[in-house]
Amino acid sequence: xxxxxxxxxxxxxxxxxxxxxxxxxxxxxxxxxxxxxxxxxxxxxxxxxxxxxxxxxxxxxxxxxxxxxxxxxxxxxxxxxxxxxxxxxxxxxxxxxxxxxxxxxxxxxxxxxxxxxxxxxxxxxxxxxxxxxxxxxxxxxxxxxxxxxxxxxxxxxxxxxxxxxxxxxxxxxxxxxxxxxxxxxxxxxxxxxxxxxxxxxxxxxxxxxxxxxxxxxxxxxxxxxxxxxxxxxxxxxxxxxxxxxxxxxxxxxxxxx
Amino acid sequence: xxxxxxxxxxxxxxxxxxxxxxxxxxxxxxxxxxxxxxxxxxxxxxxxxxxxxxxxxxxxxxxxxxxxxxxxxxxxxxx
Numbered sequence: 001x002x003x004x005x006x007x008x009x010x011x012x013x014x015x016x017x018x019x020x021x022x023x024x025x026x027x028x029x030x031x032x033x034x035x036x037x038x039x040x041x042x043x044x045x046x047x048x049x050x051x052x053x054x055x056x057x058x059x060x061x062x063x064x065x066x067x068x069x070x071x072x073x074x075x076x077x078x079x080x081x082x083x084x085x086x087x088x089x090x091x092x093x094x095x096x097x098x099x100x101x102x103x104x105x106x107x108x109x110x111x112x113x114x115x116x117x118x119x120x121x122x123x124x125x126x127x128x129x130x131x132x133x134x135x136x137x138x139x140x141x142x143x144x145x146x147x148x149x150x151x152x153x154x155x156x157x158x159x160x161x162x163x164x165x166x167x168x169x170x171x172x173x174x175x176x177x178x179x180x181x182x183x184x185x186x187x188x189x190x191x192x193x194x195x196x197x198x199x200x201x202x203x204x205x206x207x208x209x210x211x212x213x214x215x216x217x218x219x220x221x222x223x224x225x226x227x228x229x230x231x232x233x234x235x236x237x238x239x240x241x242x243x244x245x246x247x248x249x250x251x252x253x254x255x256x257x
Numbered sequence: 258x259x260x261x262x263x264x265x266x267x268x269x270x271x272x273x274x275x276x277x278x279x280x281x282x283x284x285x286x287x288x289x290x291x292x293x294x295x296x297x298x299x300x301x302x303x304x305x306x307x308x309x310x311x312x313x314x315x316x317x318x319x320x321x322x323x324x325x326x327x328x329x330x331x332x333x334x335x336x
Contacts, residue, residue, distance in 0.1 A: 035336045038336065125335050127300065127334055147336065148333040148336065149333050149336065150299070153333050154333055155332060169332075171283075171300075171302065171312030173287060173291070174300040174332065176298065177334065180298060196334070228309075229309065231267075231330050233267065233268075240267075240330070242308060242309040243308050243309065244308075245308070245309075247311060249313075
């Protein structure tokens with residue numbers, strides 16, 4: 001009769017065989033996931049399976065039917081019956097009971113306790129929210145791993161304290177997009193996010209790349225992170241890594257921050 | 258004195274030749290290329306080799322050379 005060896009009783013035995021991975025530091029890292037949509041679902045799945053135990057998820061939206069082609073934790077019964085952050089937190093907790101996932105049903109712009117996090121995973125769907133997270137992450141010196149997708153293309157950018165930030169790589173085309181999202185009625189301004197092409201394979205690739213960066217950062221291997229952004233093309237299968245120069249004229253680097 | 262560059266469309270694989278003056282900016286290249294390919298109004302960036310070019314830099318500041326090949330990349334916004 002074959003007996004189960006001790007190493008098969010340890011959930012993280014195979015992870016611990018990756019020499020540079022520091023599971024103790026990963027377990028204690030306080031991680032914020034900004035956005036509980038497609039990237040957020042995949043990112044939280046990978047966080048839990050990677051051994052992170054203190055996760056906060058922020059998102060203000062409810063689940064809708066069109067989320068179901070790419071959100072692994074959402075079900076038909078969730079449609080319009082709960083917020084994305086609460087459902088994601090509850091379902092992902094089932095993977096590992098030792099993980100604490102705290103949902104926050106709010107806009108990321110309403111957060112006021114950034115200093116309570118060691119790492120931020122950006123899973124947002126608009127540039128305005130990205131710029132807000134980027135500015136706070138940079139100010140509070142919190143490493144920020146941003147992800148974005150559009151159909152078969154995607155991008156991951158790692159922002160480390162002192163290095164180039166998200167805004168350093170942006171140009172007028174980004175601000176034109178941001179402006180097009182706002183509609184002023186005279187009484188109020190409305191923020192409109194257009195529906196973009198999205199499918200699970202690109203989402204999975206980008207979230208996995210984000211989490212690989214997060215694991216490196218949490219393990220103290222920041223020097224091995226992607227510098228600074230990786231652009232992924234799912235049709236050719238190519239990933240292009242580009243360096244971004246820090247822009248000293250960027251708002252976030254004012255006064256040499 | 259102007260220079261000639263080739264801009265590659267990362268999505269289509271198509272290329273475009275451009276004549277540039279020293280004071281034109283990287284953003285001018287992005288805008289012209291996006292217009293030429295009738296790109297949707299989305300965010301784009303331009304790379305030369307392994308470097309992302311700063312949009313506010315002029316051709317001279319970006320150190321663009323004759324016959325350089327640049328690539329226009331979409332900067333995905335969705336999550």
